[in-house]
Amino acid sequence: MSSAPSVPSVAVLAAIGWPWPGTTAGDINDSAWSGLIAAHPDARPARVIEQHRTGYVVAESAGHALAVESPPEWMRRRFPAQDRAAVGDWVLIREASPRPQIAALLPRRSTIKRAAAGEHYQQQMIAANIDTVFVVCGLDADFNPRRIERYLLLVRGGGAEPVVVLTKADKDGSDAEASLAALAELAAQGIVAVAVNARDRDSVAALDRWLGPGRTAVLVGSSGAGKSTLTNTLLGTEKMKTGEVRESDARGRHTTTYRTLIPLPSGACLIDTPGMRELKPTGEEDLADGGFADIETLAGECKFRDCRHAKEPGCAIRAAIDAGTLDRARFANYLKLRDEVAGAANVLATRLAQKSDARVQNKALNKRLDDKYGKR
Structure with missing residues (x-):
């Protein structure tokens, strides 16, 4: 025994x-x-x-x-x-x-997931049981507030706290203050953004508050954003392979080819991930999680409940855009993500209904076989 x-x-x-x-x-x-x-x-x-x-x-x-x-x-x-x-x-x-x-x-207590690429609906798990998600974005051509909003939409619905980390603050031409100002709407909703030099341990110390003993953080972002460089600095050793980025678009090669969890000297664990080109919603997201809580509130103030924010009178959204208090590009991204989430939700609902019908049909078939031939 x-x-x-x-x-x-x-x-x-x-x-x-x-x-x-x-x-x-x-x-x-x-x-x-x-x-x-x-x-x-x-x-x-x-x-x-x-x-x-x-x-x-x-x-x-x-x-x-x-x-x-x-x-x-x-x-x-x-x-x-x-x-x-x-x-x-x-x-x-x-x-x-x-x-x-x-x-x-x-x-699991928290997850990060996305809809997998391909014509058939599948959910792809990126990481599980994390406390903090560092959304890493370089202060070069990689900086894209719209893509950051997409990351936030996927992250916040999974139960982890997002922190936007702007790397390459040491590069010539980087303007950390202007980039942080471009994310002011997110800061107003309690989403923290910090700018760091990923190669400098003193600069990276700004992240220590999220990397205490027993905590788990994950790095997500495009290839070349500086995730592996950040990992090496936090480790205090050159463990992760890093590469150069193209001058034309600041994109890098996939130096990290698989996800890996690494214990840090601080007692925390850090998950480094390959760069993700596609960030498709699963259909389970809430648009407010993408940093759009203010837009959702504004939409509720429109005169008509079914306002499409086009030419309807009393539209609070259009009034905010005209007044300059709502960025037109940000609202356009909200509409794009809203349609993607709705489309994915419809596909997910159809798939769940098909699975339910299949279970009912199999149960009915088994009952007919049992009635005819007896339980086997």
Whole structure:
């Protein structure tokens, strides 16, 4: 009879992102996951630090990496991508041959996800169980307030706190004050934006308040924005490969090719991610989360409830644009994202209805077979 696996202490797990909300005692079984852990007595907890096509790398403590295999059902073509583990997830692993295997995925407290590219609706998980998302944008041709708003829309709905990090403040021609002023509408809604020189530890210290012990942060942004440089500075060593950007458009190559979770000297964990070219909404987002709460409020002040903000009388949106208190380009981006979210929501609703119908039909078919041939 095999004995139960050795469960790491909370102190050991803290170095890779523990504790979980509700865990106050020194025993992991005091957490909200005790039921799942009890259902797998032969398994022990670990955190996903790398995700690859053929499997995962997990950690049970800082500096202890272990390659593990996915559960067989995760390898099925129709298995929902969002139900597979992502970097930052907590899982239960058990011994198996030829290598340990993931036994269960533990509940998430926050996520970042997007709709995957392609004609078929899928959600792609970027990272899980994070406290802070650093939306990294260079103070060069990479600076784009509209793209920042798109990132915020995806980030805030997942339960993490966004912080806009403007890098390359040391570059000639960068104007940090003007760029921060361009994000004034976001600052008014409590979304923090900071400008840093990603190569200077004293400058990057502005991020320390979000990188305390037990916290997890993730870096998102375009290739060449400075995410890997920022990671190296926070680590105090050149761990991540960095590359030059093109002069023409400030875009860089994908020096980071997969997501990885790294413990920092501060006691926090940092997830570096490859640059993302497509940021498609899943349909579950709230436009107010994209920094558009002021526009949503204005829309509610229009004379007509179904105002399209075109030529209708008493339109508060058009009045604000005419008065110069609402940026026309920002409102155009709001409309674009509104239509994208609505379209994705319709696709998601259709898919969920199809799944529900399929379950009902399968249940009815099984009942007819049971009535005709008896239970098998």
